[in-house]
Amino acid sequence: MSQTAAVVVAAGRGIRVGGGTPKQYRRVAGQAVLTRTLAALAAHPEIARIQPVIAGDAAAFYGECLADLPQAVRSRLAAPVEGGATRQISVRAGLEALAGAGAPDHVLVHDAARPFVDRALIDRAIAAARAHRAAVPGVAVTDTIKIVDPDGRVRGTPPRDALRAVQTPQAFAFAALVEAHRAAAAEGLEGFTDDGALAEWAGLPVFVFDGDPRNRKITQASDLDEADRAFSAPVFSAPAGPAALPSPASDGSAMTLLTRLGTGFDVHAFTEGDHVWLGGVRIPADRGVLAHSDGDVVLHALTDAILGALADGDIGVHFPPSDPRWRGASSDRFLADAVRRVRERGGVIDHLDVTVLAEAPRVGQHREAIRARIAEVAGVPVSAVSIKATTTEQLGFVGRAEGLAAQAAATLRLPAEDAPLAGAAPAGAAA
Structure with missing residues (x-):
């Protein structure tokens, strides 16, 4: 299969937003x-x-x-x-x-x-890149357009049915676009604000595929306010993939999401060994844990917390310890x-919280590695993962150092019409 890359142009100063x-x-x-x-693009398989392109002073x-x-x-x-x-210079830097x-x-x-770019628009862009050497997304113009002189006198009114407002991502055969950029630079032309226009100048046939009216560009301060509302609850649906962040519903309809809170708990006894797994991180220890899988109490508790918020049984229902497939499983x-x-139900994970x-x-020196690993698996920002640890003041089995435990909470948002699963299986044994 042909390989597709993306250049993200982020070198502008964006001064109009204030x-x-x-x-x-x-x-x-x-x-x-x-x-x-970046998350929306990376979510596409x-x-x-x-390739990000940024200003020289924007590293921080x-x-x-x-x-x-x-x-x-x-x-x-x-x-x-x-x-x-x-913009033209920046795009060329990314291409090179x-x-x-x-x-x-x-x-x-x-x-x-x-x-606001979503998977459906990216799908169309990739398909257009493969079908044509140059293609741009466009949406029909709904306002009447006038051609005017510098003094404001109208010189013409082009028919709207032949007009399109062009967006990004614009799609190209890589070699053709690089050649066009190099040719323009060689002639000292640096004023193209649109890669489609540069491709036209280079003699490439440029095609238009369907854009998305929701794929608006943030230009003014009011656009930031609208984006803040759009990305906030309760009117967006689930991302297209595990790495994506929330986006508006792809069909344009408003989807009300209701907050669900689930909790989970897991415990494992100590046994012979030289390490334990906590939050997907291998931690050296003077003992291991007795478990059917790898005995990661943090991930087991988190899994149960998410399943609890979904009202979808528990870890033992989906991964029973009687099944040999899960022996020693990560x-x-x-x-x-x-x-x-969660994703299949149209939901969004807001926050994951664990106490060991x-x-x-001791967990302290491993805390950030655990947070990073959980964030990676769950497809959420590290800022959405909290890891805490405590002792039990030498009380109980934990205090007697006979084992360790974890309790977790998961906050999700699910579509309001998504009722609890009918006939969910009864709770089973922990993995």
């Missing part, structure tokens, strides 16, 4: 615009690489965006390259970086300030399955 922070780094519903754009801003992205998204991002004074790392077959060029598989169930109860091993 304030001292470029618009692509402004936060909407708690996440930077660029964070949401056919985009192999994403970009670093904050990365901190809010799960590892599954960060692993798809190439190191950012520095853009230039114009991709070429230097092994040119893809096709490339999508997308504005950082369009965080518990991140259990958590990933619970997360998949143990005299030993």
Whole structure:
């Protein structure tokens, strides 16, 4: 299968929105615009690489965006390259970086300030790139357009049915777009604000595929306010994939999401061994735990918390200890399955909170690694994962160092019409 990469143009200053922070780094519903754009592109399974292009002095801003992205998204991002004074220069910098790392077959060029891009639009863009050497998304123009002189005199009124408002991601055969950019640079032409127009100048036939009216570009301060409302509860649906962040319902309809809270608890006794698994992280210890799977109490408790919020049984229902397939299994598989169930129900994971109860091993030095691993498996920002630890003041089996336990809570949002599962299986034994 041909390989598709994406260039995300984020080198602009975004001064029209006001304030001292470029618009692509402004936060909407708690996440930077660029964070949401990168996550939306990375959620698409056919985009192999994403090449960000940023301003030379924006490394700190970009670093904050990365901190809010799960590892599954960060692993798809190439190191950012520095853009230039114009969009055209910035795109060329991104293309040259991709070429230097092994040119893809096709490339999508997308504005950082369009965080509403969804999987359906990306699907159409990739299909258009494969069918044509150059294609751009467009939406029908609903307002009457006038051609005017500098003094305001109307010179013409083009028919609306022949007009399209062009968006991104724009889709190209990689080699053709690189050649067009290099040719324009060689002639000293640097004023193209649209890659479709540059392709036209280079003699490429450019086709228009269906855009999306919701795929608006954030330009004014009012656009930020609208984006903040759109990405906030209760009117968006589930992301297209595990790495994505929330986006408006793809069919344009409002979907009310109701908050669900689930809790989970797991305990395992100590046995001979030299490590324990906590939150997907292997931690050296003077003993192991007795378990059918890898005995990760953190991931078991989190899995049950999510299943509880879904009213979908518990970990023992879906992964019974009587099944030999789960002997010694890595518990991140259990958590990933619970997360998949949330996505399939049109839900959103808001927050995951865990408390480890143990005299030993100590969790503190491993806390950030555990948070990062859980965020990666669950497809949520690290900021949505909380890990705490406590002892039981030498009381009970934990206090006597006979075992360790974890309790967890998961906050989800599910579509209001999504009733609890009928006939859910009864609770089973913990994995």
